[in-house]
Amino acid sequence: MDLVYTPKQQAFRAEVRSWLAANLPKAPLASYDTREGFEQHREWERRLFENRLSMVMWPEALGGRGCDLIEWLIFEEEYYGAGAPMRVNQNGQLLLGPTLMEFGTEAQKQRFLPRMAASDDMWAQGWSEPNAGSDMAAITSKATLSADGTHYILNGQKTWSTRAIFADWVFGLFRSEAGSSRHHGLSYLMAPLDAPGVTIRPIIALNGKQAFAEIFFDDVKVPVENRIGEEGQGWHVAMATAGFERGLLLRSPARFQATARKLVSLYQANRASADRDPSIRDAVCEAWMGAEAYALSAYHTVGRLAKGAKIGAEASTNKIVWSELDLKMHETAMRILGPRGELLADAPDAGADAAGWLDGFLFAQAGPIYAGTNEIQRNIIAERMLGLPKS
């Protein structure tokens, strides 16, 4: 056990810190759930990419720096510590990207990964369907191979596709074997969202914005070159990269440590009113302890991964912890803000210290639901980590 950063790690931290200090947007970007904000975030992603900071763990040939997981944790600490913008292309960069690296052909990697790192292509995901939510193996959207075997014809409907109305591409699972059921006969496909036959209908989310969408496929032609992995092996491909690293990469501890620090500041600025409810101070301290525990757990696991350990169902404990921590922190902030909590950001009396909390509070409601509900995660922990029988 050695908890000192190497000179190389310290130098990397210093470089990221000074780059961010010099390059952070002067004013906060608009919400990435709006067209305007989405494009502002794309511009920001391009600047990160130009400095090889958009995907630091990717190989240099793909626009990254070949960083290891510790350096990635350092990058994230500096990034969220500096209050830098949210990452708009995570569905592509963190979900599809690693999948392509593991299962993609050389041609697919060359075609998609650099443009993904640069956010020239923005990606939406196509997993859920109206009748396939927690029960994802109930997917019915079809991919029918053409008679000459050169392309698939997609038909069906995907839903809860984050920011799909603004995105360029979608990836997801389609039933390619007629009559197959459950996780058999599925293929993992990528489709451009401007293809003929694609209709995207935005869904207005809790925050009043077009945060996600339904995608309808009506005889959409997709070349077979857009399939990742073998035909009928889509479930295997999707699951193989759904493990720990993906879960950790998607929600790095730094993000929650930044929220905890912000909560401490909010409490300090409103102490006189907050202390009328004696449980608030405790909740603020719990927030710091929870975020710190999540960060320590990440370092511990990253160290074990580096020594060759395999991380399995423990990944599900991560999802529960960060989503419930995030919710708890935002609930505490709302309780501190009291009657100011409901005010929108542009309300004259909202107060500068309230900025971001209401938006975050709304988004935190989704945490225990998306990426596999926390009930599903608890089932996974019970069955695969503790070995309890299936129901």
Place this chain on the structure above:
Amino acid sequence: MDFTFNDDLLTFREAMSRFLMTEAAPEMLREVWETDAGRSPELRGKLAEQGLTALSVPEDCGGLGMDDVAWSLMTQELGYYAIPDSLADTAYVSAGLIKALPAGTHDREALLGRIADGSVRIAVGHPVNPLVADATTADLLLLPWEDEVHLVPRALVDVIANPSIDLSRRLASLAWEPSSSTRIAAGDAGRRLWAEALDRGTLSVAGQLLGLAQRMLDLSVDYAAQRKQFGKPIGSFQAVKHHLADVATRIEFAKPVLYRAAHALAHGTPSAAIHASHAKLACGEAAWLAARHGIQVHGAMGYTWEVDLQMFMKRSWALDASWGDRGFHKSRVAEAILAEGAAIGPGHTFEVHA
């Protein structure tokens, strides 16, 4: 940066676990509970043979020269098997305090040697604990008098037993008179020794609580997999699964907090006390949740004397308030993180020199 244990230490822990599995079965615990002294000299002797009493004694005093990081694993084993002995008070907390005395004073080297070979029991009367554990069976007691540390022979102390619901806890109030012959430190040195002893005691209990939590989880998983109702194992029902998944999650996220605290103590990190308090809170909450959900999953059987779960629950309930109750530790954490200009947030998990 490597926040993992080396293989030697993990192997040592494995060996200790296998040893305790056979030597400290629940039936043996029950037998020891029934005795007047509540202690098994035979078990203590075997633990010494395994090297546990020598763990943090320096090598030149006959010990293994290991540190708090090793204890963060071994205390979990003591907890997992609910060892009815305050061994860590002697071998970890007292050894740490005596080791910190100036070389060649107060029989330091001889005492450390006796700790290592298991021939001395030392009880610790830290000011944070109103009662002293294992005072009756101790050979020596480390006791506070204002900012002084006294090392007092058992014969000079009057002991009044205070029975606990955890029959493996042997608590007592004391009457004794300080004298210059028993004083081993005073002033700043005394205060520093007591502060370090507090952090070690805190970490010791935190590790035991985490081990207890894991044991209660394992017992509950076994029970839920065996016990059938409505024609199937109750562990197949989602409500039961989720109780146990919550315990597993709590344990997973308490572990690294404990390890971080252990490293901070071993390296004299200025924030070590905060990490120790955080660890104690995280491990204590994991243990109490494991007890609460454990008894729920066991149903009425969990409320009986017969089922082993009770021994581990009682240990957890008792230890949670020893070496500083939750109020004490929460206050320490709050004071640190709510202080003006506190270094918290991303990038402050470890000392950063960027």
